[in-house]
Amino acid sequence: MTHHHAFTRIGVIGAGAWGTALANVAARAGHSVDLWARDAHHVAAIARDRVNAKKLPGIALDAKVSPASDHAGIAAADLILLVVPTQSLRGVAQRFAPILKPGAPVVVCAKGIEQGTDLFVSDIIAQTMPGRQPAVLSGPSFAHDVARGLPTAVTIAASDAALAEQIGAALATPSFRLYHTDDLRGVEIGGAAKNVLAIACGIAAGRGLGASAGAALVARGFAELSRFGRAFGARGETLMGLSGLGDLVLTCGSIQSRNFALGVALGEGMPLARASGGKLAEGAFTASAILDLARKRHVEMPISQAVDAVLAGRLDIGGAIDTLLARPLRGEG
Numbered sequence: 001m002t003h004h005h006a007f008t009r010i011g012v013i014g015a016g017a018w019g020t021a022l023a024n025v026a027a028r029a030g031h032s033v034d035l036w037a038r039d040a041h042h043v044a045a046i047a048r049d050r051v052n053a054k055k056l057p058g059i060a061l062d063a064k065v066s067p068a069s070d071h072a073g074i075a076a077a078d079l080i081l082l083v084v085p086t087q088s089l090r091g092v093a094q095r096f097a098p099i100l101k102p103g104a105p106v107v108v109c110a111k112g113i114e115q116g117t118d119l120f121v122s123d124i125i126a127q128t129m130p131g132r133q134p135a136v137l138s139g140p141s142f143a144h145d146v147a148r149g150l151p152t153a154v155t156i157a158a159s160d161a162a163l164a165e166q167i168g169a170a171l172a173t174p175s176f177r178l179y180h181t182d183d184l185r186g187v188e189i190g191g192a193a194k195n196v197l198a199i200a201c202g203i204a205a206g207r208g209l210g211a212s213a214g215a216a217l218v219a220r221g222f223a224e225l226s227r228f229g230r231a232f233g234a235r236g237e238t239l240m241g242l243s244g245l246g247d248l249v250l251t252c253g254s255i256q257s258r259n260f261a262l263g264v265a266l267g268e269g270m271p272l273a274r275a276s277g278g279k280l281a282e283g284a285f286t287a288s289a290i291l292d293l294a295r296k297r298h299v300e301m302p303i304s305q306a307v308d309a310v311l312a313g314r315l316d317i318g319g320a321i322d323t324l325l326a327r328p329l330r331g332e333g
């Protein structure tokens, strides 16, 4: 049965670039927003400056956003956005599971697959917050673009289509459009897979392989993202939508992407240990997990496989490119 949710108070867990940008979106959509971060010093600096200088510099925090390092605001929220990296999601979900308001839906805004368990983000929530309805928000959206109010369109997914629609309506602003769907699996797979492929596109760009090679990688990358998605129950239309093709195109074509930038640094010859520049590149953590899953379902993912081999130190950049070019000729599907 679908309940009608009235969301007035929104809790954002995680004050990184994306959490801070989404807190501003929710505030602009008319809600009171509590923005939680674990580090009290960071919270004090955000509250003092009304800017998250560490993670989203140059963007003023909306007056309706209250930063805090205690749990009170999150406990009172009737909609929760979980915006920590995928590999931290389980721990953070476990921490908050006992204190959230009963019935408050949880929207995961992270893009990845958990290492060790190979679980998709909604399954991490199913395990750690039993009985709570998970939703997933994903799609082409750089935190800075969204925070500056540039036009952005994303997908909001929940198994309960009406819930996805209600969350989409609650978060929408004139510049932030949410398309809703019940294909939760498709949406979380698109967001996870594109990060790994963006590293490959970055490597090609950093190595100077040219725009034609970049386009080939996007198209063949999308072919493997789609094969993987279909094997795990995603709908084709979802994979061709914002949180698949849309996000792949964004992330594979912009140095603003931390995944693409990691690839560029690798392609230019920077050692692995320094290539991320200390920034979060989700694809670097998701690569081994997505390949594990692909192997189990016999899905061929040569580009992701090359990225994983490079990140694990099993293959150098030249070797990875040779491997991809030396693959047997095949049909295009």
Ligand SMILES: NC(=O)c1ccc[n+]([C@@H]2O[C@H](COP(=O)([O-])OP(=O)(O)OC[C@H]3O[C@@H](n4cnc5c(N)ncnc54)[C@H](O)[C@@H]3O)[C@@H](O)[C@H]2O)c1
Binding pocket: 014, 015, 016, 017, 018, 019, 037, 038, 055, 083, 084, 085, 086, 088, 091, 092, 109, 110, 111, 112, 141, 142, 143, 144, 279, 280, 282
């Ligand atoms: N930045 C973007 O443009 C963007 C856009 C869409 C989706 N995302 C996704 O959002 C997620 C978060 O990315 P981000 O850009 O905000 O990263 P970020 O590096 O800016 O911030 C991550 C935040 O999570 C916090 N964190 C990490 N582990 C934690 C833990 N155990 N407990 C509490 N806090 C913890 C960190 O302190 C940090 O503030 C990623 O999955 C990313 O793919 C990011």
Ligand SMILES: O=P(O)(O)OC[C@H](O)CO
Binding pocket: 111, 139, 140, 141, 142, 143, 195, 198, 247, 250, 251, 256, 257, 258, 259, 260, 280, 281, 282
């Ligand atoms: O900086 P990236 O590579 O994490 O990309 C950010 C968003 O996921 C783009 O949609």
